[in-house]
Amino acid sequence: MSDQKRLFLVDAYALIFRGYYAFIKNPRINSKGLDTSAIMGFMNSLLDVIKRERPDHLAVCFDKGGSADRVEMFEAYKANRDETPEGIKTAIPHICEILKAMHIPIMVKDGYEADDVIGTLSRQAEKEGYKTYMVTPDKDFAQLVTENIFIYRPVFGGGYETWGIEEVKKKFEVENPLQVIDFLGMMGDSSDNIPGLPGVGEKTAKKLLAEYGSMENLLANTHELKGKMKEKIEGAKELGLLSKKLATIMLDVPVTFHAKDFELDQPDLPKVTEIFQELEFRQLLANFEKTFAVEATSSETTSASNTTELKATPKETASAGAGQFSLFGGDISTSKETETISEFTRKTAETTSHFYQSVASGMATKLFIKNLMNQTSVCFDTETTDINPLVAELVGIAFSWEVGKGFYLPFPENKEEAQELIEQLRPFFENESIQKIGQNLKYDIKVLAKYHVEVKGKLFDTMLAHYLINPDMRHNMDVLAETYLNYTPISIENLIGKKGKNQLSMRDVPLEKQTEYAVEDADITLQLKEHFEKELGEANTQKLFDDIEIPLLRVLAAMELEGINLDEKFLNSLSEQLENDIKDLETKIYAEAGETFNIASPKQLGDILFDKLKLVDKPKKTKTGQYATSEDILSYLAKDHAIIQHILDFRGLSKLKSTYVDALPTQVEPSTGRVHTDYMQTVAATGRLSSNNPNLQNIPIRTERGRQVRKAFIPRSEDYILLAADYSQIELRIIAALSKEETMINAFKNGEDIHASTASKVFNVPIEEVTREQRSNAKTVNFGIIYGVSAFGLSNQTDLSRSESKELIDTYYATYPKLRNYMSELVDFARDNGYVQTVLGRRRYLNDINSRNAVVRGAAERNAVNAPIQGSAADIIKIAMINIYEKLQTGNFKTKMLLQVHDELVFDVYKPELETIKTLVKTEMENAYKLEVPLDVELGIGNDWLEAH
DNA sequence: TGGCGCTCCTA
DNA sequence: GTAGGAGCGCCAA
Numbered sequence: 001m002s003d004q005k006r007l008f009l010v011d012a013y014a015l016i017f018r019g020y021y022a023f024i025k026n027p028r029i030n031s032k033g034l035d036t037s038a039i040m041g042f043m044n045s046l047l048d049v050i051k052r053e054r055p056d057h058l059a060v061c062f063d064k065g066g067s068a069d070r071v072e073m074f075e076a077y078k079a080n081r082d083e084t085p086e087g088i089k090t091a092i093p094h095i096c097e098i099l100k101a102m103h104i105p106i107m108v109k110d111g112y113e114a115d116d117v118i119g120t121l122s123r124q125a126e127k128e129g130y131k132t133y134m135v136t137p138d139k140d141f142a143q144l145v146t147e148n149i150f151i152y153r154p155v156f157g158g159g160y161e162t163w164g165i166e167e168v169k170k171k172f173e174v175e176n177p178l179q180v181i182d183f184l185g186m187m188g189d190s191s192d193n194i195p196g197l198p199g200v201g202e203k204t205a206k207k208l209l210a211e212y213g214s215m216e217n218l219l220a221n222t223h224e225l226k227g228k229m230k231e232k233i234e235g236a237k238e239l240g241l242l243s244k245k246l247a248t249i250m251l252d253v254p255v256t257f258h259a260k261d262f263e264l265d266q267p268d269l270p271k272v273t274e275i276f277q278e279l280e281f282r283q284l285l286a287n288f289e290k291t292f293a294v295e296a297t298s299s300e301t302t303s304a305s306n307t308t309e310l311k312a313t314p315k316e317t318a319s320a321g322a323g324q325f326s327l328f329g330g331d332i333s334t335s336k337e338t339e340t341i342s343e344f345t346r347k348t349a350e351t352t353s354h355f356y357q358s359v360a361s362g363m364a365t366k367l368f369i370k371n372l373m374n375q376t377s378v379c380f381d382t383e384t385t386d387i388n389p390l391v392a393e394l395v396g397i398a399f400s401w402e403v404g405k406g407f408y409l410p411f412p413e414n415k416e417e418a419q420e421l422i423e424q425l426r427p428f429f430e431n432e433s434i435q436k437i438g439q440n441l442k443y444d445i446k447v448l449a450k451y452h453v454e455v456k457g458k459l460f461d462t463m464l465a466h467y468l469i470n471p472d473m474r475h476n477m478d479v480l481a482e483t484y485l486n487y488t489p490i491s492i493e494n495l496i497g498k499k500g501k502n503q504l505s506m507r508d509v510p511l512e513k514q515t516e517y518a519v520e521d522a523d524i525t526l527q528l529k530e531h532f533e534k535e536l537g538e539a540n541t542q543k544l545f546d547d548i549e550i551p552l553l554r555v556l557a558a559m560e561l562e563g564i565n566l567d568e569k570f571l572n573s574l575s576e577q578l579e580n581d582i583k584d585l586e587t588k589i590y591a592e593a594g595e596t597f598n599i600a601s602p603k604q605l606g607d608i609l610f611d612k613l614k615l616v617d618k619p620k621k622t623k624t625g626q627y628a629t630s631e632d633i634l635s636y637l638a639k640d641h642a643i644i645q646h647i648l649d650f651r652g653l654s655k656l657k658s659t660y661v662d663a664l665p666t667q668v669e670p671s672t673g674r675v676h677t678d679y680m681q682t683v684a685a686t687g688r689l690s691s692n693n694p695n696l697q698n699i700p701i702r703t704e705r706g707r708q709v710r711k712a713f714i715p716r717s718e719d720y721i722l723l724a725a726d727y728s729q730i731e732l733r734i735i736a737a738l739s740k741e742e743t744m745i746n747a748f749k750n751g752e753d754i755h756a757s758t759a760s761k762v763f764n765v766p767i768e769e770v771t772r773e774q775r776s777n778a779k780t781v782n783f784g785i786i787y788g789v790s791a792f793g794l795s796n797q798t799d800l801s802r803s804e805s806k807e808l809i810d811t812y813y814a815t816y817p818k819l820r821n822y823m824s825e826l827v828d829f830a831r832d833n834g835y836v837q838t839v840l841g842r843r844r845y846l847n848d849i850n851s852r853n854a855v856v857r858g859a860a861e862r863n864a865v866n867a868p869i870q871g872s873a874a875d876i877i878k879i880a881m882i883n884i885y886e887k888l889q890t891g892n893f894k895t896k897m898l899l900q901v902h903d904e905l906v907f908d909v910y911k912p913e914l915e916t917i918k919t920l921v922k923t924e925m926e927n928a929y930k931l932e933v934p935l936d937v938e939l940g941i942g943n944d945w946l947e948a949h
Numbered sequence: 950t951g952g953c954g955c956t957c958c959t960a
Numbered sequence: 961g962t963a964g965g966a967g968c969g970c971c972a973a
Contacts, residue, residue, distance in 0.1 A: 021973065085973080155950095601969055602955060622955075630956060655957060658967055686963060688960085695965045698959035706958080731960090787961040794961085859961090866962040870960090874963095902960045902963085 007057040007125045007262060008049060008152065009107075009118045011136035015045045016095065018137055018154065020088050027087065030280040038091035043098065043284055045154060049135055050264070051291050052160070053152075057130070057262040060099055061117045062092075062108040094279065101271035105262055109255050115140060116250040122149045124257040133162070140189070142168045143180040143249060159497075173206045175213070182215045185244030194246045195239055198232045215244045267292060347487045349520055356519035358408045358511055365424065368407060372428050375401045379437035379526040382444045383518045385505045389446035390561075390669050390676060394418055395506040397425070398518035400526045406519035410511055422451045430456045439463050439477045439525045442681070445557045462525050464549045465532040467682035468541045472845060475682050481524045484531050489524055490517045540841025548840065548878050549681065555885040555897070556679045556689075563674030564696075564898045564908070567712045567944070568665045574708060578657040585650040592643040599650055602629045615641055652703070660700065660709045667694045679900070686867050687842045687874040689900060697901045701949070710946035713906075720908050721941050724948035725921045727903040728936040729754055730873045731786050737931040738839075738868070739822030743815065748933045755779040761815045762808065773799075781812050785819065786869055788862030823865050830864040838871035839929060873903060876935070880928035881905065887920055906945065914941070 019041015028036045049055070099106055107117050118141070122132040126148045133152040134141050141151050142163065151163040161167075168177045187205040188196020200208065212218040219241070222234045233240070269292070276285040359368045372378065378401045384392035393413075400406030409425075411418045428434065429448060435458040438444055445455045463475045473479070481487045495517055496504040506514065536542045590596045593613065597604045606627025610619040615637055620628045631648065638644040667675050680690045691697040699713075700706025715722050732754055736744035747757040752767070759778035760767040770778075780797050781789065794805040813820040827849070830836050835845045844867040848860035881900060888895060894910035895917050905925070909917050918939055925937045942948035 017973075024973085598969080600967095603969075624954065626955085628955090651956080655967080659958070659965095663967080680964095684963060688963060690964050692965060695959085698957090698965065700958060702958085784961065787963095789961060792961085797961090862961055870963060873960095904960085 005057060005130050006055050007130045007132045008053065008055040009121055009132060009134050010046065010060040011114050011118060011134065011138060012060050012062045013114060014136045014138050016042045016088055016091060019045060020085065035087035035090065036279055038088045039094050039279065040281065040284065042095055047287060047291050055264055057259065058264045059105045059107050059262050061114040062106060063113045064108045064110050098272065098275055101275060102267040103265050107255060109253050112253045116253045117255055119144050119249040119251050120253040120255055121257050123251050128259065140184060142172060143177055145177040174209060179209060181244055181247050183209055184247035185215050185240065188243060194243050196243050197240050198236050215240055349490055349516060353404060355405045356515055358410060358515040365409065369424055369428065372399060375434060377401060377435035377437065379522045379529065381438060381518060381522045381525065382447050383506050383514060384447055385507055389443055390671060392447050394447065396514055396518055398522040400519060400522035403527055404523060406523050408515040408519050410514065413507065419451060422453055426453055429453050432457045435460060437526060437529045442553050442557045446561055449561055459550050460529050461550065461553060462528040462532060463682055464553065465536055465545060468545055468549065469532060469535050471685050477521065477524065480528050485524065485527055487524065489520055544840050544842055548875065551882045552878050553681065555881050556681065559897055560676050560678060562896050562898055563669065563672055563676040565714050565716050566664060566668055566675050567714050568668065571661050571665055571712045575657060575661045578653050578661060582650060582653050585646050589643060589646050589650060599647060600654060602626060605629050656706055664694060685844055687838060687871040688902060696899055707946055711944045713945035714943065716908050719911055721911055721914065721943060722945055722948045723907040723909045723917065724940045724945065725905045725925055726938045727925065728938050730903050730935065731869050732782055733931065733933040733935060734872050735786065735819065735869050737933040739819045740932065741816045741818040745933050755782060758782055762811050777808065781808060786866060788865045826864045826868060827861050836864050836868050838868050838875050840875040842871050842875060844871065876929045877903065880925040883924045883928065884921060887924065
C-alpha cells in the first residue's frame with residue numbers, strides 16, 4: 001500500500017440496485033414481511049470493500065431529487081426510468097440508519113445526482129493529494145478517471161477491478177477518459193435516457209470517435225459522412241450537443257471534502273447490532289463483527305479456516321461452519337443459504353450429522369486404499385480444475401460407501417506426484433468386482449482416462465437412473481438431492497464463485513472446504529443410488545438401465561475422448577470465400593434498400609422491408625409485434641423483389657460462416673488437435689442423444705454450399721478412411737412393423753422405394769409411373785405420419801390446398817388402415833396409462849394427454865405417436881453402438897467409432913480393416929433389434945464426411 | 950452479464 | 961406436425 005491517502009466514494013444507489021437484483025429470484029423477506037434484499041446486498045458490498053481495501057477515508061453518496069439542471073435541459077431525461085422498486089424505497093432509511101451507526105458520512109445534495117457529487121469530491125480530494133476510488137458498477141464514471149482517480153468496479157462472481165486511465169482507454173477505445181463523454185453522447189444511454197445520435201450504437205460511436213475525436217468535431221464535419229447516416233446526423237446536431245451535455249458529470253456541486261469527516265473510524269457496534277437484529281441479519285452481523293474485530297486488533301490474524309495439514313477432521317453437526325464460509329467473499333450466497341434453512345427446514349451439511357474426512361498422504365493413504373479395496377460397492381466423485389475433462393486436472397477424489405460418511409483424497413498439483421497417487425488407486429478403479437457409483441460417470445471416466453486409468457466393474461450412474469425414472473425432470477445433483485432427499489448440498493458457487501473470469505479453481509479452495517463439498521457429493525450420490533435402485537425395479541426400466549444406458553456410457557466416453565480430425569485450412573479458405581460473397585451481397589442490399597443497416601437484425605430488416613420499401617400491404621407480425629422475416633415468409637416475396645433473394649442468400653451464408661465455418665476451428669481441442677463433442681445422454685425426452693460443444697448432429701447437408709462443411713471432417717491420417725453407416729428409413733420401418741401394416745411391411749421386404757410405393761398406392765398408379773411430384777407428396781405424408789399429421793401442416797409443407805391435403809391423408813389412411821389403428825391405439829394407451837413406450841420399454845410420460853385444452857391435448861397426442869417411433873429408433877441404434885464398440889474392443893481393431901447422428905454412425909477406419917469393418921458394422925446395425933421389417937443400412941466411404949455419404 | 954426471441958441447421 | 965443446439969440481436973430492471 002502506498003503512503004498516499006486513499007478515499008473511497010461509494011455510489012449508493014448503483015450498489016443498492018445491484019444488491020437488490022442479485023436477490024431478485026429469491027428475495028429476502030424477514031419474518032416481519034420486510035424485503036431486505038437491497039439492504040443485505042448493499043451491506044455485503046460495503047463490508048466487502050472495507051475488508052478488502054481497508055480505506056482510511058470513505059463516504060457514501062446518494063442522489064436527491066434528481067438533477068434539476070438536466071431535467072431543464074431535456075424534459076425526457078430519466079423520465080421513462082421505471083419507478084424505483086418498492087423493495088429499494090423501503091431499504092433506503094434502513095441503510096442510512098446503518099451508515100450513521102457505522103459513522104460513515106452520507107453525502108447528498110438536493111438537486112444533484114450521486115455522479116455529480118462523487119465527481120466534485122474526487123476532484124477536490126485530488127487537489128489535496130488523495131487517490132480516489134469511485135465504488136460503482138456504472139461505466140459513465142469512466143470520464144472522471146485521472147492519474148489519481150479510479151473506478152473500483154464490482155465484477156460478476158465477486159471481486160473488483162480497478163479502472164485507471166489505461167483501462168478506460170482500452171475499454172472505450174478512446175485517447176483520453178474525457179472522450180467517454182463524447183462516446184456516451186453519441187451512443188446514448190437508454191437507462192439514463194440520453195438520446196444519443198440516431199442510428200448510432202456502440203460500434204458506430206467508436207468508429208466516429210476514432211475519426212473525429214469529439215462530438216463537436218463530428219458535427220462540424222458531417223459533410224464527410226455518407227448516405228443515410230449523413231442525413232440522420234445532420235438532422236440531429238442539436239440533439240447531439242444536448243446528449244453530450246446530459247452525459248457530462250458535473251464537477252461544481254456545492255459540496256466540500258473535509259478530510260477529517262471522511263475518516264473511517266470504529267462503528268457504534270451496539271447500535272449496529274441492534275439494527276441487524278431487528279432486520280434479522282444473523283449472518284451479516286457475524287461477518288460485520290469479524291470485519292471490524294480484525295480492524296481493531298492487528299492484521300496478523302490468521303484465517304480460522306486454515307486447516308491443520310491433512311489432518312482428519314471429523315465433524316458432527318458442524319455449527320462453526322457458517323461463520324467460516326463468510327470470512328472471504330461469497331457472503332451473499334452463504335448468508336442466503338443459511339437463511340434458507342430457517343425458511344424451509346431443508347437439511348444441509350450444517351444440520352445433518354456426518355463424518356467427512358480428508359486423507360493425509362503417506363501411510364494414511366495406504367491404509368485408506370486397503371480399506372477401499374475391501375468394499376463391494378463404492379460411490380466416488382472426482383474434483384478437478386475444469387469442466388472440460390480433456391484439460392481437467394485432478395484436485396481430489398471423494399469416496400463414500402456408507403451413508404453420512406466418506407473420505408476425500410486430495411491430489412498434488414505436481415503431475416508426476418498426481419500420477420503416482422492415481423497409480424495407488426488403479427487397483428480399485430480397475431477392479432471388476434467392486435461396483436462404482438457416481439453422478440454423471442461419463443465425466444469421471446473421461447478424466448481418469450486422461451490418467452490412463454480405466455474404470456472397470458459394474459456401474460451405477462444416478463443421473464442416468466433418474467433419466468429413465470423421470471425423463472422430463474432435470475437431473476443435476478442439487479435438484480435430485482432436494483427432491484428425493486430433502487437436502488440442499490453446498491453449492492459449487494459458494495466455493496469457487498459464480499462463473500466468469502473471477503471464478504476460482506477448485507485448487508484454490510481450502511482443503512477443509514474441498515472435503516466438505518466433495519464428500520458431501522459422494523455421500524448424496526450414494527443415498528440417491530439407494531433411492532433410485534428401488535424405483536428402477538419397475539417394468540423394463542432396470543433392463544434399459546443395465547443393458548443400454550450404462551454400457552452406452554462407456555461407449556460415448558470413448559467416442560468423445562477420440563474426437564474427430566478437422567481440416568482447419570480448408571475451413572479457413574471456405575471462410576474467406578464466404579466473407580467475400582457476404583460483402584458483395586451486403587453492398588447490393590444496401591444499394592437496394594437505399595441505406596445501411598444491420599441485416600442480421602430481424603427488427604431492423606423488418607422495418608426496412610415493410611415500413612420503408614413497403615413490399616407488402618399487410619405484413620405478418622411475430623408475437624412480440626415485430627415484422628416476421630423468417631425464411632418461409634421471405635421466400636414468397638423473393639420472385640418479386642431482388643432484395644429478398646439477396647437477403648435470403650446473405651442469411652444463409654452468414655449462418656454458415658458464423659455457426660460452422662468459423663466456429664468449428666475454435667472448438668478444436670489444442671491438446672489433441674481434434675474436435676470432441678459432448679453427447680448428452682439425459683436431455684432428449686424420447687431417448688435420443690444430443691450433441692454439443694460443438695453440436696455435430698446438425699452439420700449442413702441439404703444445400704450445396706452448406707454441405708461443403710462436411711469436407712472438413714477427415715480421417716486421422718492417410719492410413720485411415722471415413723465410413724458412414726446410415727439406417728435407411730428406420731422410423732418408417734418401425735411404424736410399419738409396430739402397426740403390422742402388411743402393405744408397408746411388404747414394400748420394405750421387397751426393397752421398394754417406400755415413398756414411390758406409397759405414391760403408387762395412394763394415387764393409384766403403377767409404381768413405375770409415379771411422378772416426381774407424387775413421390776414428393778407421398779414422402780411428405782410419410783414423414784408427417786411420424787410427426788402426427790394434420791391437414792393444415794401438410795398443406796403448409798406442400799403445394800396442396802387444405803382440402804387436397806385432407807383428401808390425401810384420408811386416402812393414405814385408407815391405404816394403410818392398420819397404421820391408423822395403431823396410431824389411435826397409442827393415443828388410447830397414453831390416455832389410460834399416462835405414458836407411451838418404446839420397443840425396449842423406455843417411457844415418455846404425457847401429462848397433457850387428457851387436457852381439456854384442445855391445443856395442448858393435440859400436442860400430447862402427437863407426442864404419443866412420435867415418441868415410441870423416434871424413441872425406438874434411438875433404442876436400436878444404441879444397441880448397435882454398444883455391440884459394435886464391444887466387437888471393436890475385443891477384436892483389437894484400430895478402427896474407432898467417432899460420431900452418432902441419430903440414424904447414422906461415423907467411423908475412422910484403419911484401411912487394412914476396411915472390409916471386415918464394413919461387414920461388422922452393417923451386420924451389427926441391421927441385427928441390433930429384430931422387427932417384422934428388415935432393417936437396412938447403407939454404407940459409404942470417403943476421405944471426408946461428405947464423400948462418405 | 951444473462952435471458953429471451955428469432956432464425957436456421959440436423960434427423 | 962416430432963426431437964434437438966447455436967448464433968445473433970436486443971433489452972434488461
